[in-house]
Amino acid sequence: TAARVCVVGNAAIDLSVQVNALPLPGETVLAVESRSDFGGKGANQAVVAARAGAETQLFAALGCDADGDRILARLIDDGVNTQNVVRLSCASDLSIVTVDARGENTIVTRNTAAADYRPDLHTLLDATHAGDWIVQQGNLSAPVTAEVLDTARRKQRRTLLNPGPVRFDCRPMLAHVDILVVNQVEAAALTALDNPAHAAAALHDAGAREVLITLGAQGVLWCDEHGARLAAAVRAQAIDTVGAGDAFCGTLVAALAQNLTMPIALRWALSVAASSVTRRGSQASFPDRATMRDLRNASADAE
Ligand code: ATP
Structure with missing residues (x-):
């Protein structure tokens, strides 16, 4: 039977504006183009895992505002279980690029919701079984991230940590990490x-059991006790x-939860990541x- 994916992380609105030149202090510039999208590494990975066919839930905090309503509706629409998405009395997180x-x-x-979020560990354990994947990124505080990893490992959950954006030193946590994914x-x-x-x-x-270093257009380096090899x-x-x-992370964990082998999971995750950069x-x-x-079918056939 398939394991489930539980992402513990953030959700945000990404607002991106294109300008001819970045504004100087006190200056107003016109946007050439702008777009608003759903983002936040936690929500992103949950949405990808759900689309990849894994039973996926998200533990995250949204604000009590219209952005929070929009984010929640989108997650539900994408098939992510949002029973444990909480609403805090602050604004929802936002990135302006x-x-x-x-x-x-x-x-x-603005990451107030993620910074103030402390998932309830009993609820997390109630919501998952031994063998399920608990996936974290670097948007929650270091103590919360460490506590979730420690609890997950003690209770036989499998763990994936993708610690971007690197705001704290995750090395002391690696003994509780099954798969570490970092970029170069x-x-x-x-x-x-x-x-x-x-x-x-x-x-x-x-301490990380398996280490995956993503190398952009070169692919990913996969390292375990047998050494390191490149998946192009x-x-x-x-x-x-x-x-x-x-x-990459969302597809990889969904693939492993569905009992695909690491080489097939990697090929699938690399093909989804390549598609997303276009x-x-x-x-x-x-x-x-x-x-x-x-x-997925193409990745399995390539075996
Ligand atoms: P980002 O922060 O932009 O989401 P990252 O810096 O965390 O990405 P990268 O190593 O740049 O990670 O990219 C992740 C994966 O995306 C790579 O391992 C690769 O599979 C895919 N990828 C990135 N750039 C390219 C590219 N130019 N062509 C094909 N695949 C790419």
Whole structure:
């Protein structure tokens, strides 16, 4: 039988504006283009896992506002179980990304809901079984993240940690992590090692059972007790890589929950991530359920 996926993280609105030049202090500039999308690494990964066919729930905090209502409706529409999405008396989280003509950007982010969120551990255990996957990112506080990992591991849940955006040192938590997913920059920041193979080995030695370092257009380095090997990326015409890491993580964990082998899970996750870089936006760039199924079948056939 399939295991279930439980994401413990954040949900947000992503507002992106394109300008010719970034505004200076006191200056007003016109947006050339703007778009609003659903984002937040937790919600992104939950939506991808649900579209990949896993029974998926999200533990997260939204504000008591219209953005919170919109985010909740979208998650439900995507088939994510939102029974444990709570509403706090603050605004929902928001990221404003301003990109200039050269691709340079500034980001202003409000993360009050995620910063104040403390999931109830009894509820988390009631909502999951041994063998289910508990997935976390780096948006909740370090103590909350550590506590969830520790509880999950003691109660035989499987854990995936994707600690971006790196706001705290997750190395002390790695003994409770089954799969660590980091990008190249995060791997170097955590280990002070620029060579991804060396960084992966160090993170494995620090306690993570399996380490996956995503390498953008090169693919992903997979390291476990047998050493490190490269799974090549699927070729894509990249126009916007926002959310690619989330597309990768959400698909990977959904694949493992559905008992696919790691090589097939990796191929599927790489193909979904490649598909997401060909479209703009966060959740707007993720493939729909039918496309996910096609990509899964193609990944399994390639065996
Ligand atoms: P982001 O923060 O932009 O979501 P990231 O920095 O966490 O992504 P990356 O390593 O840049 O992570 O990308 C994640 C995965 O997305 C890669 O492992 C790869 O599978 C896919 N990907 C990213 N860029 C490309 C590309 N140009 N072509 C094909 N696949 C890509």
